[in-house]
Amino acid sequence: MNVASLTIAQLRAAYQSGDLTPADALKSIAGAIDKTDPGIGGYLSYDLEQALRVAETADLSKPLGGVPIALKDLINAEGHPCSCASKMLHGKYTSPYDATVVRKLREAGAIPFGRANMDEFAMGSSNENSGIQPCRNPHDTDRIPGGSSGGSAAIVAAQTAIAALGTDTGGSIRQPASHCGVVGLKPTYGRVSRFGLVAFASSLDQCGPLTKTVEDTALLLQAIAGPCERDSTCLDEAVPDYTAALGQDISGLKVGLPKEYFAEGLAPSVKEKVEAALKTLEGLGAETVEISLPNTEHAVATYYIIATAEASANLARFDGVRYGHRSAEADDLLGVYEQSREEGLGAEVKRRILLGTYVLSSGYYDAYYLRAQKVRTLIREDFSRAFEQVDVIASPVSPTPAFKIGEKSSDPLSMYLADIYTISANLAGVCGISVPCGTVAEGGSELPVGLQLLGKPLGEADLLKTAHAVEQAL
Ligand code: GLN
Numbered sequence: 155m156n157v158a159s160l161t162i163a164q165l166r167a168a169y170q171s172g173d174l175t176p177a178d179a180l181k182s183i184a185g186a187i188d189k190t191d192p193g194i195g196g197y198l199s200y201d202l203e204q205a206l207r208v209a210e211t212a213d214l215s216k217p218l219g220g221v222p223i224a225l226k227d228l229i230n231a232e233g234h235p236c237s238c239a240s241k242m243l244h245g246k247y248t249s250p251y252d253a254t255v256v257r258k259l260r261e262a263g264a265i266p267f268g269r270a271n272m273d274e275f276a277m278g279s280s281n282e283n284s285g286i287q288p289c290r291n292p293h294d295t296d297r298i299p300g301g302s303s304g305g306s307a308a309i310v311a312a313q314t315a316i317a318a319l320g321t322d323t324g325g326s327i328r329q330p331a332s333h334c335g336v337v338g339l340k341p342t343y344g345r346v347s348r349f350g351l352v353a354f355a356s357s358l359d360q361c362g363p364l365t366k367t368v369e370d371t372a373l374l375l376q377a378i379a380g381p382c383e384r385d386s387t388c389l390d391e392a393v394p395d396y397t398a399a400l401g402q403d404i405s406g407l408k409v410g411l412p413k414e415y416f417a418e419g420l421a422p423s424v425k426e427k428v429e430a431a432l433k434t435l436e437g438l439g440a441e442t443v444e445i446s447l448p449n450t451e452h453a454v455a456t457y458y459i460i461a462t463a464e465a466s467a468n469l470a471r472f473d474g475v476r477y478g479h480r481s482a483e484a485d486d487l488l489g490v491y492e493q494s495r496e497e498g499l500g501a502e503v504k505r506r507i508l509l510g511t512y513v514l515s516s517g518y519y520d521a522y523y524l525r526a527q528k529v530r531t532l533i534r535e536d537f538s539r540a541f542e543q544v545d546v547i548a549s550p551v552s553p554t555p556a557f558k559i560g561e562k563s564s565d566p567l568s569m570y571l572a573d574i575y576t577i578s579a580n581l582a583g584v585c586g587i588s589v590p591c592g593t594v595a596e597g598g599s600e601l602p603v604g605l606q607l608l609g610k611p612l613g614e615a616d617l618l619k620t621a622h623a624v625e626q627a628l
Pocket of ligand 1: 302322325
């Protein structure tokens with residue numbers, strides 16, 4: 155048996171019945187990685203010896219007792235490498251501490267195991283920006299797995315991981331989950347601590363689960379959510395029982411369909427699958443109503459101003475002095491900064507630092523950054539108004555199924571535009587989930603399509619309930 159094909163719930167049951175031990179599970183998963191991952195590239199590394207030592211003291215009575223969880227390579231876990239898939243840090247940095255999400259995972263009994271590939275510093279929608287190695291979609295290895303948490307999604311789909319954590323700044327959990335046919339949830343901004351996650355855009359980043367089932371997502375979210383005194387933006391709100399939401403009746407649930415999300419640009423094959431899932435929801439008693447999010451057309455531009463501005467500030471710390479790569483070529487201080495960044499950072503990261511520095515510079519600040527902040531408020535208000543009318547919002551995740559590797563990499567703008575359905579949720583701070591809703595035939599492959607559900611602030615339980623109903627019915 156390949157243990158990595160199991161869900162968290164199934165692995166827990168196998169431990170309870172005595173059929174497996176955490177050490178057996180880790181060795182089986184390592185075997186699956188060695189066999190399958192060279193064709194996928196979803197892992198940057200794993201350390202079996204280290205994990206087996208942790209497994210010796212695993213407490214199987216805990217909610218995630220003995221469950222190996224893979225981590226996107228920007229999540230600090232003490233003693234693990236953390237490269238953000240960047241040459242700036244690869245092979246040059248080992249985390250001296252645990253991120254809060256890792257501390258919480260350990261408290262729930264989980265074993266951090268394996269570092270998942272990603273777009274460098276989480277900048278991308280295809281994983282083609284990994285500075286270390288490409289990552290492929292397990293459903294068609296000529297195609298992208300999505301990004302930036304492409305590795306996290308690919309390894310869960312390829313059955314080389316039980317479950318994984320990723321981060322979502324503009325769609326990076328939901329979009330790869332959709333392209334790889336797994337479940338991925340972006341929590342409400344502030345639901346999960348950001349302490350110990352290498353920051354991309356601090357006002358947008360959130361960490362969340364990528365799993366095989368909605369139930370597993372509920373179990374992982376339960377473990378990682380909650381207040382954190384080391385992240386002042388983390389909400390001081392109690393964590394509800396998320397698994398209690400699963401299986402609840404959805405009759406009478408009001409589901410809003412934003413007309414702007416079903417317009418031009420959406421591939422007919424994707425539209426058909428999403429509409430079929432909506433029919434399923436209606437069959438279960440949910441009521442769908444058309445709504446409007448009128449500022450959607452400004453979302454991509456707003457996001458790429460705010461995200462790059464914040465990234466340019468966050469990435470200033472990678473200067474060749476404090477962390478990671480230091481150029482051997484430089485002969486003065488300025489040269490150390492310039493040469494180290496020139497050699498250590500990839501093209502997309504440089505493009506974003508340049509853009510971000512530009513929109514923050516005096517003379518352009520008011521015209522771009524300040525304006526984007528104002529539009530962000532309008533986008534947030536669109537959602538507040540919509541949620542006065544409906545309980546959840548439903549839409550596609552991505553306008554097309556997974557595209558071919560290389561298809562968009564020379565055209566950053568077309569890549570950015572593919573984020574249209576996911577980025578507004580980050581600008582507004584609301585929660586969102588992608589749940590598989592079927593596959594479409596394309597170029598000889600069957601490619602997964604996800605249904606996106608967006609919820610009110612702290613409305614994760616509503617999302618889990620609705621996604622679970624879709625999953626069970628399909
Ligand atoms: N694709 C978006 C970007 O490139 C989102 C990335 C993310 O969510 N980390 O910025």
